[in-house]
Amino acid sequence: MEGLADFWLRQVLTDIGGYDWCVTEFVRVSGLLLPPKVFYRWCPELKQGARTRAGTPVHVQLLGSDPACMAENAALAASLGAPAIDLNFGCPAKTVNRHRGGAVLLDEPELVHAVVAAVRRAVPVDIPVSAKMRLGNADDARALDNARAVAAAGASWLTVHGRTKAQGYRPPAFWDRIHAVQAAVSLPVIANGEIWTPDDARRCQAESGCQALMLGRGAVSDPYLAHAIRTGRGHGWDDIAPHLDAYVRMLLGTGKPDQEAGRVKQWLNYLRRDYPQAAALLARVRRERDPHAMLTLLAADKAA
Known part of the structure; x- marks a missing residue:
């Protein structure tokens, strides 16, 4: 979700609701203790009690492979x-x-264990340490080894995406393989994928045996997905359009106009999966590089 589940989108999605918590884009750790400003850049919510404006x-x-450096940066994040x-x-x-970051580390369960254990030791006991993994790198032969490594290192829970790195984001996600992981460890397992x-x-x-779910691209494509899962109530474009307008307004002044416009187009590209209105709107703003002009088009779309 790097470059997608940013601060502004987190505000909008949690305003709609249905989430117990959300997670930042990854902060890359590579051999140095990062200054606090890096954590504030990736997680501005730290200045508001580490909660979105909705209170989530x-x-x-964190993403990295050096246990000591990951631990040092985790301790700093906790102190912030x-x-x-x-x-x-x-x-x-x-x-x-x-x-040497991300899913490639799943070829080395011992290193996965070392990273989790080092971070667990470095942060206060009342702050949970969790891990997210795929079923594996090239294949899922070491899925259970990695899950057991995470559990043995003292993680509070484990989120499992039901595909290997080699499988990328190609459907399907193998939820039944998450069930095998869930059955192999005693810590809570959260299912993710498709x-x-x-x-x-x-x-x-049903297939994973996990009651807790992590939503990624599905929540971006349908901002009311978490709400609908909890309540069973569907929502339409008229519900989403005001949140899109609020998103554009939040972005104003946060970067160069073409960068801000690019973020809006990126979200519309996801929204069009479920909403034809978003596809039509994206076609109208595709060449637009001024977010202020986008607001005018959104207003015209709402009036129509």
């Missing part, structure tokens, strides 16, 4: 107010993997 807790996510530390062993990005609808959520729970 925000956990700080992070309510929990999440460790990323799932990112499939080639650039990240080339620098949850786009409330029906998907129910099938994932």
Whole structure:
């Protein structure tokens, strides 16, 4: 979710509700103790009690492979107010993997254990340490080894994405393989992957054996997905449009106009999966580089 589940989108999605907590984009740790300003950049909510404006807790996510350095940075994040530390062993990005981060570490369960254990020792006992992993790197042969390594290191819970790094984001997600992980460890397991609808959520729970779910791209494509899973009530474009307008207004002045406009287009590209109105709107703003002009188009779309 790097470059997508940013501060502004977290505000909008948690305003809509349905979430117990959310997680930052990953903070890359590579050999140095990062200054506080880096944590504030990736998690501005730290200055508001580590909660979104709706009051949803925000956990700080770290990605790296050096146990000592990860521990040092986790301790700093905790001192700045992070309510929990999440460790990323799932990112499939080639650039990240080339620098020995993310899902490639799943070839080394011993290192996974060392990173989790070091972070667990470094942060106060009342601050949870969690981990997220895929089923594996090239294959899922070591899925249970990695899950047991995370559990033995003292993690509070484990989130499992139901695909390997090699499988990327190609459907399906293998929820039954998450069930094997869930059955192999005593700590809580959260299921993730290919949850786009409330029906998907129910099938994932049944096949994985996990009641807790992590939503990623599905929540971006349908901002009311978490709410719908909890309540069974659907929502339409008229419910979403005001939140899109609020998102654009929040972005104003946060970067160069074309960067702000690019973020809006990125979200519309996800929204069009479920909403034809978003596809039509994206077609109208595709060449637009001024977010102020986008607000005018949104207003015209609402009036129509």
